[in-house]
Amino acid sequence: MHDEYMIPIVIVAILFIGLPWLVFHYVTKWKSQATITTEDENLLDELHDLARRLDERMSTIERIVQADNPNWRAIAADPVETALEDRSERLYESGRTSNRPARRT
Amino acid sequence: MSGLRTKFYLDKQNRKWLGVCSGIADYTGIDVTVVRLGFVLGSLFAGGTMLLAYWIIAWLAPKKPRELYDSDPDQKKFWQSVRASPRRAGRDVRARFRDIDRRLADVETYVTSSNNRLAREIEQLR
Numbered sequence: 057m058h059d060e061y062m063i064p065i066v067i068v069a070i071l072f073i074g075l076p077w078l079v080f081h082y083v084t085k086w087k088s089q090a091t092i093t094t095e096d097e098n099l100l101d102e103l104h105d106l107a108r109r110l111d112e113r114m115s116t117i118e119r120i121v122q123a124d125n126p127n128w129r130a131i132a133a134d135p136v137e138t139a140l141e142d143r144s145e146r147l148y149e150s151g152r153t154s155n156r157p158a159r160r161t
Numbered sequence: 162m163s164g165l166r167t168k169f170y171l172d173k174q175n176r177k178w179l180g181v182c183s184g185i186a187d188y189t190g191i192d193v194t195v196v197r198l199g200f201v202l203g204s205l206f207a208g209g210t211m212l213l214a215y216w217i218i219a220w221l222a223p224k225k226p227r228e229l230y231d232s233d234p235d236q237k238k239f240w241q242s243v244r245a246s247p248r249r250a251g252r253d254v255r256a257r258f259r260d261i262d263r264r265l266a267d268v269e270t271y272v273t274s275s276n277n278r279l280a281r282e283i284e285q286l287r
Contacts, residue, residue, distance in 0.1 A: 092247045097166055100251065104239055107257040114264050121268055125275070132271040 166240050167247075170225035179219040187225075190241035 092100075121128050171180035172187045182200055186193040204211035243250040 092167060092243075094165065096247070097243075100243060100247070100254070101166075103254050103258075104236075107254055107261070108235070110261045111257065114261050114268075117268055118264065121271060125271075128271045128275075129267070131274055132267040 165226070166229065167244050169222055170229070171219060171222050172225055174225070179215070180224075181215050181218045181222070184218075184222065184225070187237075188241070188244060190238065190245075 125131075169188050170184055172183035173180045175183040175187070175193065177183070177197065182196045183193050185191070186196045200211060200215060204215075239250065242253065
């Protein structure tokens with residue numbers, strides 16, 4: 057007797073209070089964290105564009121250096137104080153492994 | 162206020178019916194066919210709910226502004242990653258700058274060291 061009145065009330069409460077509450081809870085949560093402002097967006101756009109252009113320029117410079125000396129990465133990887141001074145001497149003497157063999161001969 | 166490029170729009174240019182599926186595909190980066198298939202299967206199994214959802218989205222969402230139809234796929238991909246997670250997109254941009262910095266440092270080391278070697282060579286010729 058008591059249950060027959062309670063069940064519809066509970067269902068109506070869930071449908072009209074619980075469900076909207078749940079939905080709005082997640083909607084507000086999602087809105088508060090996922091948005092970025094217009095300034096953020098413009099900044100990000102500019103940074104992305106800048107990174108792309110710098111990347112292209114860097115590639116161009118690397119190509120130029122590569123054309124100048126195909127062995128340049130090995131030289132750049134060496135620590136300045138130990139390798140560059142001493143090993144450059146050895147490279148010149150050994151001839152074929154030199155960085156610029158054409159000029160030395 | 163949310164930004165212009167991080168909003169959801171109807172993609173009327175690639176639409177089949179009202180542009181909701183192509184809009185979702187454009188927003189998330191999921192393939193359009195997959196989204197459409199999902200909607201079709203969803204409306205077959207769930208009946209009216211999916212069609213109602215489709216219609217509500219089409220009614221609520223604004224049309225995509227003309228200037229946002231950028232032909233650059235790289236740009237499109239970048240904004241999709243921003244929409245998915247702005248923080249991660251920011252970290253990606255920072256990683257690209259660090260990469261450029263590292264490559265520039267390599268070139269710098271090479272150029273300065275080759276200057277050094279040239280100076281020694283000239284010194285030896287004297």
